[in-house]
Amino acid sequence: MLLDVGDAVESLGGRYGTGPDVGTGPADMVTVGERTRWAFCRPAEHGGSGDSSGPTAEGVLAAIGALCAHRFGSADVAGLRVTLIGLGNVGTHLAKALSSAGxxxxxxxxxxxxRALADAVGATWVAPDEAATAPGDLLVPAALGGLLSPDVVPLLRCAAVAGPANNQLTGEHVAAMLHERACSGCPTRW
Ligand SMILES: NC(=O)c1ccc[n+]([C@@H]2O[C@H](COP(=O)([O-])OP(=O)(O)OC[C@H]3O[C@@H](n4cnc5c(N)ncnc54)[C@H](O)[C@@H]3O)[C@@H](O)[C@H]2O)c1
Structure with missing residues (x-):
């Protein structure tokens, strides 16, 4: 299957390059790369830049800092109540960094x-279907996309959302719902 992916990517002649995402990692890009040079983040020993989840987490932490400065008046997350959904490659980096930052x-x-990671960073564990609407200051989606839908937004009990998950909104109209919610009395801290 990965070789077929490589063939498909190669057929695009460089207009699209692929890399690891949910369910794939740098080693898979070696296989994809047998059929195309447009496969990124191969392990360093294969001439690539390796696992992208660390740099992705750095970017997310910068975005969280900017958001917190805007929403809460300080980029410092110390003392904020943060709900993190997804403890995979990126989520693990975020859990450790956010915990270390207080x-x-x-x-x-x-x-x-x-759950072992949750215990290691002193986090409270909740069931997956309860996390998005758990009370807290900041929600960090780090699992799959499509978390924020017209059904979920009215139930949110957080004051800000920032995270790495791709396509977090089910549609552009959800952005308008979030904006309206922020403008109509959503607390600055929850
Ligand atoms: N890895 C990267 O460099 C990178 C870059 C940009 C964006 N992203 C995006 O960030 C998100 C996380 O990527 P990753 O590389 O950490 O993936 P990953 O596969 O390593 O981790 C995803 C985690 O989410 C968990 N999960 C899946 N569905 C869930 C649900 N409904 N509720 C709670 N947990 C659930 C999985 O069990 C897994 O532990 C994805 O949306 C991905 O597209 C990743």
Whole structure:
């Protein structure tokens, strides 16, 4: 299957390059790269830049800092109550960094094996279907996309959302709902 992906990417003649995402990693890009040179983040020993989740987490932390400065008056997350959904590659970096920075963490993952990380960083574990609407200052989606829908937005009990998950909104109209919510009395801290 990965070789077929490589063929498909190569057929685009460089107009699209691929890399690891949910369910794939740098080693898979070696296989994809057998059929195309447009496969990124291969392991360093294969001439690539390796796992992208660390740099992705750095970018997310910068975005969280900017958001917190805007919403809460300080980029410092110390003392903020943060709910983190997804303790995979990026989420693990975020959990450790946010915990070290003094945030109070609530976390979840559909993989119960990730609970050990929750314990290691002193986080409170909640069930996956309870996390998005758990009370807290900041919600960090770090699992799959499509978390924020017209059904979920009215139930949110957070004052800000920032995270790495791709396509967090189910549609552009959800952005308008979030904006309206922020303008109509949503608390600055929850
Ligand atoms: N890895 C990167 O460099 C990178 C870059 C940009 C964006 N992203 C995006 O960030 C998100 C996380 O990527 P990743 O590389 O950490 O993936 P990952 O596969 O390593 O981790 C995803 C985690 O989410 C968990 N999960 C899946 N569905 C869930 C649910 N409904 N509730 C709670 N947990 C759930 C999985 O069990 C897994 O632990 C994805 O949306 C990805 O597209 C990743």
């Amino acid at each position: 945030a109070t963490l609530t976390v979840t993952d559909v993989d119960p094996g990730r």
